[in-house]
Amino acid sequence: MQSVGRSGTEGTLRDVAIKPDATRSQILENQTRHRPSARTGPAISDQNKFPALPFLLIAVAATLLIAINIGHATMPDIVGDAFIALSAVIAALLAGALGFVWWRRRAMLYVSALVPPENSVSTAANGAVKKIEREYGELLRRYHEAKIRAETAERAKASFLAHLNHDLRTPLNHIIGFADLIGHQAFGPLGSERYLAYASDISRSGKQLLVSISDILELAEFDSGARVLHVENVCVEKMFDALKIRFAASAKRAGVHLDIKNPQGVELDGDIMCLQRMLGNLIDNAVRFTPAGGRIYVDAWSAEDGIVLEVTDTGIGIPDERIRTLTKPFNLEDALKTHNQAGMGLGLAIAKIIAELSGGQLAIQSTPAIGTTVAVSLPIRAQEKQKKNIAA
Template sequence: MRSAELSGVGSQGFSRVFGQVSPLTYAVALTAFIAASIFVTVDAFRTFEDIAERNALMQRLGAAQPLLSRQFVATVFDPVAAEVDDGAAYSGLAQRGGVAFGLALLFAVAAFRRRPVILPKSDVPYSDLLATIPFGIACWTADGRLIACNEQYRARLNAEPSDVRIGASYAASVRRFVQGGFMQLVTEDDRNRVLELHREDGTCLMIDERPLDGGGFVTLVTDVTETRRTDHLLTSIREEQKILARRYHEEKLRAEAASQSKTAFLAHLSHDIRTPLNHIIGFADLMRHETYGPLSDRYIEYVDSIRMSGERLLGFFASTLDLAELEGGRRVLNPVELDVDDLLMAVTKRFSAQAQRKGIALTLGAPALALIVADRFSLERMLGNVVDNAIRYTPPRGRVTLTAYAASDGVVLEVTDTGIGMSAERLATVSQPFAFGDAALTRDRDGAGLGLAIARTIVELSGGRLAIDSRPGLGTTVAVSLPLMDARAPAVDIAAE
């Protein structure tokens, strides 16, 4: 019983199987069997009637003329042959009946085979099945008539009741949907066709048409408004990025050209001004020594002031020219093998007198016992600028320390002071040219604000990095990291680079 239920052969199974046959098939089969039955009935009636008439004729003849009847039977009508003819008549009747019912059966089978197989109806209505699909869907016949659709289809298209009723025309519905907007073809092949419907309210719908087996097609409707807006936004952003990148490149070229022009101008200006300044300083020295006659004490003070001012201006323009040459790539570095400890010792001796005059302790850290390959003059200039700033901005009884640390990949040079320190905002601009500190804290400065800028440029040209760590009131530490270079490396021409 269980197997019968599983296989569907029970009474309900047979009813489902025969329930699939259409009424037209039943009518054709019934008509064929009725026609065969009528034919067999008529044929049997005629056969029985012929046999009965022949027997009646023989009886009447025997009753009227016995002698003639016996002679006719003996000469014409053989009783044995008559029995054979009756059997042949019955056999022919049976054969014709079989042929008639066989033809009827063939007609019924042919009518049943022409009927397409219809799937058993589901307990769930098609409308409920379509309602479970998360996007708009509609089924159409081969001639474009609506079979069924879901609520998503109605909502996405804002369809009128006439557009979603069973039998509605697909072409008419599309014409109403496109009003005020436009539709464009995206892709089309043998299996599907994709369209984009841009409506008057700004929404964009993707319509995917797919054929169904046996005729008809299904329409899938998806709202891609947000996707298209995002695509347009990304496209606009990319275009703006391209424009900004082009403008940035143009501005960069202008800035580089302006920087080169500035560097060239500063170089020519420094050179042109240093020449008359040297004359002024020379004549001031000549007058101070009273070479061509004595001067009063007041004039001697004026001459000293002229000489000191000239020397300050000369140092200012010398620093400007050095920075212009370094940034312009016209300074040639000649790397040689250097002992780091000797380099720090030379810088310490150079600034020891200046530190003593200000009451600052200038000390040297532990030996690093390291060798590097670099331009000695440039490194001494770099360290001199850093130490000079440290002494200048450190109050009396302060301390400035020079230390070197050797590592496997390079050497770090540090200059630490206990001076006034700098804030984070000041650190952001301290390495920029002509950047000065707080005037209230640096009244005694006499530089051009180029010391750290020149030092950073020299370090970068030497392949290193310069970092500054400072806290207001606690002091500043300037660290310079230099890589280990090949001692056999030739001189580096910055202009060639």
């Protein structure tokens, strides 16, 4: 490709500046020829004013007078009058034709003065089209660049979460395992009761930290779309049996009565691990915020359009103004301050995300000092939600 240097540009400028007067005169001539005047209309040259029209009209009038004189002088009265009338009609037709031709020419000149030349219109249109094409190409290029950056950032985020999951959970599991091993005195007595208390504190703190890290990583996976639900047929009765075994010890330590029903014949399509995670978060919150002597009820029932999973407790309850913010991540309710409970406030947020990904909704109803009910409505069959989305 041949580049244009500064010398070539200066030469072009010198060529343009050789005849400035000629360039100005051409511009003025084009403006006078094509630009309409604000007061008198389009400027029309004297050559286009059809100057022969007055002479033709005078010739028509003279011909009519001669015909009148000839008719009176040489012809009888009736024939002369007829000749004069015929001459008048011919003269009127001729004058009208001449006037029509003159006004038509004036109109054409006026329109031609208003409408710019065809080549200038096409040049302006081509310039506008090329400008739009350049802008579209620039926007398309920016879109592709932003898309590539977003995909790269998403892959980096997924890789970071995977490494973070491994790098944090593995050492914590080692710490918790060795603390439990020391607490059980598997290799002989420790020699002092304080060591047992220290080992128990290490194990408990490690488990709390492991739960918090797991919640954060799981929420990040759901939020980024990296977590995919594996839908299968789920028997709610078997899922409730597993929850009984899981929370029996924690409910007994908290001094609350956990009543998990046996919903026979209730089934749905969903991810068994995510559904257990959702109900586990709800039961865990109920155990932590229900005073000793309280009761927790877990039940399920099916209807024609879906299934309802419900967790009810007789705990401290939640004020109405706090219910709207409960399902937002990292938003601890006021009960945490008064009840001195640990946690990141992610349990309800994760439960809500799982309910929505499963095609359902999560609703909370609570009364302070009376208790709280959390109900999750889910479709029985996964294809029902897909049909609704397609219809919408």
